[in-house]
Amino acid sequence: MLPWLTRRLAQSLLLIFILVSAVFFVVRLAPGDPLNQVVEEELGAGDRELIRQRLGLDGSLIEQYQRWLGSMLQGDLGTSLRQQRPVTEIIGEAMGPTLLLTLTAYGLQLILVIASALIMATRRGQPLDHAVQGIGLTFYSLPFFWLALMFVLLFSRQLGWFPAGGWESPDAAFLSVGERWLDRLHHLVLPAMTLALGAFMGPARYLRAGLDDVLAQDYILAARARGLSERRVLLRHGLRNALMPLITLLGMWLPNLLGGALVVEVVFGWPGMGRVTIEAIWARDYPVIMATTLLTGVAVVVGSTLADLLYRWADPRVRIPDLSESEGGAHDAS
Amino acid sequence: MADNETTGSLLQVRNLCVDHFDPHTGARLSVLRGVDLDFSPGQTMSLVGPSGCGKSIMARALLGLLPPGFNWQGEIHWRGERLTDPDTAAWRQVRGRGLGLILQEPQASLNPVLRVGHQIAETLRIHQGLDRAAAWNEAVQLLAETRVPDPQLSARKFPHQLSGGMRQRVLLAATLACNPELLIADEPTTALDVSVQKDILALIRGLCRDRNMALLFITHDLNLAPLLTEQVAFMSEGCIEQVVPAAELVLPALPRRTETAPAEAPAVLKATNLSVVYPGATRLAVAGVDLELRPGQAVGLLGESGCGKTSLGRALSQHIGLQDGSLTLAGEDCRASRGAQARAQRRRVQMLFQDPGGSLDPRQRVGAALREAAADQGPTNEQLLSEVGLDPALQKRYPHQLSGGQRQRVALARCLATSPDVLIADEPTSALDAEARNLVLSLLEGIMRQRGLALLLISHDLEGLQGICGQVNVMFDGLVVESLPVGTSFNPLHPYSRELVRALPRTLREDPALWVQETFLPRMETPTSGSGCPRQGNCRLQKPICGKELPPLKMVSNNHWLRCPEAEAEEPSHFIDT
Numbered sequence: 001m002l003p004w005l006t007r008r009l010a011q012s013l014l015l016i017f018i019l020v021s022a023v024f025f026v027v028r029l030a031p032g033d034p035l036n037q038v039v040e041e042e043l044g045a046g047d048r049e050l051i052r053q054r055l056g057l058d059g060s061l062i063e064q065y066q067r068w069l070g071s072m073l074q075g076d077l078g079t080s081l082r083q084q085r086p087v088t089e090i091i092g093e094a095m096g097p098t099l100l101l102t103l104t105a106y107g108l109q110l111i112l113v114i115a116s117a118l119i120m121a122t123r124r125g126q127p128l129d130h131a132v133q134g135i136g137l138t139f140y141s142l143p144f145f146w147l148a149l150m151f152v153l154l155f156s157r158q159l160g161w162f163p164a165g166g167w168e169s170p171d172a173a174f175l176s177v178g179e180r181w182l183d184r185l186h187h188l189v190l191p192a193m194t195l196a197l198g199a200f201m202g203p204a205r206y207l208r209a210g211l212d213d214v215l216a217q218d219y220i221l222a223a224r225a226r227g228l229s230e231r232r233v234l235l236r237h238g239l240r241n242a243l244m245p246l247i248t249l250l251g252m253w254l255p256n257l258l259g260g261a262l263v264v265e266v267v268f269g270w271p272g273m274g275r276v277t278i279e280a281i282w283a284r285d286y287p288v289i290m291a292t293t294l295l296t297g298v299a300v301v302v303g304s305t306l307a308d309l310l311y312r313w314a315d316p317r318v319r320i321p322d323l324s325e326s327e328g329g330a331h332d333a334s
Numbered sequence: 335m336a337d338n339e340t341t342g343s344l345l346q347v348r349n350l351c352v353d354h355f356d357p358h359t360g361a362r363l364s365v366l367r368g369v370d371l372d373f374s375p376g377q378t379m380s381l382v383g384p385s386g387c388g389k390s391i392m393a394r395a396l397l398g399l400l401p402p403g404f405n406w407q408g409e410i411h412w413r414g415e416r417l418t419d420p421d422t423a424a425w426r427q428v429r430g431r432g433l434g435l436i437l438q439e440p441q442a443s444l445n446p447v448l449r450v451g452h453q454i455a456e457t458l459r460i461h462q463g464l465d466r467a468a469a470w471n472e473a474v475q476l477l478a479e480t481r482v483p484d485p486q487l488s489a490r491k492f493p494h495q496l497s498g499g500m501r502q503r504v505l506l507a508a509t510l511a512c513n514p515e516l517l518i519a520d521e522p523t524t525a526l527d528v529s530v531q532k533d534i535l536a537l538i539r540g541l542c543r544d545r546n547m548a549l550l551f552i553t554h555d556l557n558l559a560p561l562l563t564e565q566v567a568f569m570s571e572g573c574i575e576q577v578v579p580a581a582e583l584v585l586p587a588l589p590r591r592t593e594t595a596p597a598e599a600p601a602v603l604k605a606t607n608l609s610v611v612y613p614g615a616t617r618l619a620v621a622g623v624d625l626e627l628r629p630g631q632a633v634g635l636l637g638e639s640g641c642g643k644t645s646l647g648r649a650l651s652q653h654i655g656l657q658d659g660s661l662t663l664a665g666e667d668c669r670a671s672r673g674a675q676a677r678a679q680r681r682r683v684q685m686l687f688q689d690p691g692g693s694l695d696p697r698q699r700v701g702a703a704l705r706e707a708a709a710d711q712g713p714t715n716e717q718l719l720s721e722v723g724l725d726p727a728l729q730k731r732y733p734h735q736l737s738g739g740q741r742q743r744v745a746l747a748r749c750l751a752t753s754p755d756v757l758i759a760d761e762p763t764s765a766l767d768a769e770a771r772n773l774v775l776s777l778l779e780g781i782m783r784q785r786g787l788a789l790l791l792i793s794h795d796l797e798g799l800q801g802i803c804g805q806v807n808v809m810f811d812g813l814v815v816e817s818l819p820v821g822t823s824f825n826p827l828h829p830y831s832r833e834l835v836r837a838l839p840r841t842l843r844e845d846p847a848l849w850v851q852e853t854f855l856p857r858m859e860t861p862t863s864g865s866g867c868p869r870q871g872n873c874r875l876q877k878p879i880c881g882k883e884l885p886p887l888k889m890v891s892n893n894h895w896l897r898c899p900e901a902e903a904e905e906p907s908h909f910i911d912t
């Protein structure tokens with residue numbers, strides 16, 4: 001177990017390193033000069049050069065790479081070119097809203113996934129199955145931005161139930177702590193719903209296929225033959241086994257948690273990681289781009305490692321070695 | 335509903351019809367056509383028939399658990415009460431307390447992620463209203479009743495930690511948790527080794543007697559029917575054709591070898607001291623086996639799962655590497671050859687597997703599969719298919735459109751496409767029903783003679799081997815423990831071979847006293863260790879010397895080799911004589 005984990009983490013570190021290095025060169029080789037974003041066009045060549053040095057954008061690409069690598073290894077992610085603030089500060093601010101939004105959305109999504117998969121698997125071919133599939137697939141096939149805009153139009157413009165954007169009201173600073181959180185929740189509804197409704201059908205169909213598989217197994221027949229109630233057969237024997245493959249999928253969700261749901265954050269003006277990333281890319285704000293890339297890489301690794309650990313824990317066939325290992329001849333292989 | 339006719343009856347089925355909507359053809363297929371069946375308490379009946387005749391569907395219909403797409407009509411009465419809707423509590427009560435079901439694949443019939451004790455206790459809690467602790471204790475009790483060793487510990491295990499026989503005992507315990515009055519056993523031992531089969535059958539028999547439980551025993555193997563039940567019902571194409579008392583049952587004759595083997599020809603495939611070890615394993619899967627295969631002759635390899643017989647087959651066909659020993663094909667050293675030469679050698683040794691479904695590509699038509707394998711000037715598809723007794727028109731079919739027996743014959747035709755010298759058949763019949771099995775066996779024999787093929791038949795089915803092979807090697811734990819001629823009679827000396835023979839249904843029927851002897855402890859639970867004879871600890875003739883060193887394979891009479899000094903001294907007694 002431990003050697004497995006060590007090997008896996010070492011591999012992942014190498015992968016992250018390759019990823020960020022690749023991104024380093026790609027963004028810098030892409031056309032466009034970040035300097036244009038921070039200084040006036042008409043500035044003299046000498047002054048431009050000075051500022052370039054101050055921002056660490058002078059010298060050859062390799063020299064820049066070495067400098068960047070050096071400071072990154074010391075834990076210094078640099079200063080944003082555009083905002084002239086430490087990158088860690090910018091990311092720290094964006095992290096909270098993003099986690100709030102994506103965790104809520106994924107919680108909702110998980111509920112939708114399980115509920116709709118259960119309906120589809122048990123009501124196969126019946127009106128309820130068709131209804132769930134119809135609604136789910138419609139949402140699934142619409143682009144997020146379009147869905148977001150429709151929700152804004154309907155629930156914000158037309159009905160006026162929820163605010164159209166931002167993550168708190170302009171007067172939030174004057175509210176008490178409790179009221180401030182209520183206000184945030186109010187803002188949260190539309191973006192979280194967009195994310196959850198727009199994406200749940202994919203994993204739901206995956207889970208339904210898994211449930212179909214599991215429900216056709218002999219142990220389900222045997223459980224039913226023992227007179228267990230359908231509900232128990234479905235939840236304890238069926239769902240438990242069918243959820244196993246979904247664990248891997250859950251691991252892949254984690255990077256999204258940090259990367260933020262880019263489009264949705266932009267449409268709703270949600271001050272999260274997605275928006276930070278997009279703005280950094282527009283402005284060629286190299287240090288911020290590098291930091292978000294790094295974070296995504298780490299999240300991918302942590303997510304899939306956690307998923308594997310969870311899988312090992314949840315599936316006794318992986319957790320506890322099986323008999324066949326002790327089988328074999330009575331003779332030592334020598 | 336309880337009129338005079340039905341009182342005292344347990345189960346009464348009248349005119350049960352089941353049909354199935356086939357989404358491919360859009361047609362309704364009739365599965366059961368008017369079955370009548372009566373069970374009184376304690377009554378035992380076998381239901382025998384070829385695969386696809388509707389046996390299993392009948393079991394599921396009685397339980398009200400037909401697969402989706404199946405419809406039923408007719409009357410089912412349980413204790414005089416008519417059952418109508420499978421989803422009602424009434425029928426669920428019957429499932430839980432009246433009818434019990436055990437199934438063929440013990441590994442598939444237990445939930446892989448729950449401890450086996452929980453699966454038994456769960457049923458107890460629901461049907462008998464026991465609390466957690468009481469249910470767990472009762473579950474341990476039931477495991478003891480089904481003779482699972484160390485029930486306390488075994489209850490805490492997951493299904494994959496138990497051997498096949500143990501899993502079947504666990505499933506039986508879970509079924510007994512409902513305290514059923516009628517046990518439906520659907521091919522409960524088909525996936526198990528003969529020795530384990532014997533113990534499971536003995537267990538079911540004992541439980542039925544002790545609990546006065548009625549038994550519906552579904553099997554494709556007519557040999558087993560008289561062992562367990564008083565009556566035998568024959569089913570074919572959805573109808574019960576006749577019911578006979580088991581005592582009057584005449585078992586069909588086995589296919590017999592037609593002629594004796596030709597005189598000594600030089601061996602085409604010769605293995606000396608062949609050893610195989612899998613990467614990471616600490617023990618040899620095959621531990622020094624000598625074997626010679628001659629053209630036109632069949633050699634049998636008899637053994638139970640895990641004995642190394644499949645590894646040996648794969649090593650001989652050069653699908654896995656050798657740890658030690660030598661292998662020559664028509665005088666050429668196989669271990670030394672590389673590249674094109676090695677590939678040519680591999681084509682000359684073909685392997686036929688147990689599961690024809692798994693060895694054929696489901697998306698490839700039969701014709702394409704054969705063409706792909708055939709040599710340039712080799713036989714045509716038509717020739718190949720007619721050689722295995724199939725209609726050449728089947729070329730256009732996909733594997734799933736064939737029956738199990740037809741698939742196995744297609745797989746055989748594909749082996750023949752390369753015009754091999756040697757055919758290694760690894761349990762070619764164990765997935766087939768009796769009829770298809772006899773057909774494949776006689777086909778193998780005919781082809782072997784016609785083509786002068788050297789055949790190695792790997793099987794746990796002694797009776798099948800007897801029909802074809804001149805010599806049988808008995809394998810245990812990677813070793814050949816005995817090698818002896820087989821013909822009309824089979825008189826092994828080694829204690830293990832004799833246990834195997836003793837577990838055969840035919841032997842059991844002749845001598846019911848053998849039932850009472852519990853055979854071996856399941857091998858997995860008592861792993862042998864260190865040096866010496868691998869049977870020590872499980873052997874009736876064991877002496878202290880047996881643990882010291884591995885006995886050599888010694889010739890005791892003409893063509894009869896034995897790896898047990900103790901048995902040598904014993905008087906041979908016949909077991910199978912026909």
Ligand code: SF4
Pocket residue numbers: 829830867868869870871873874875876877880885897898899900901
């Ligand atoms: S050598 Fe000993 S343990 Fe092995 S089979 Fe013979 S008597 Fe039994």
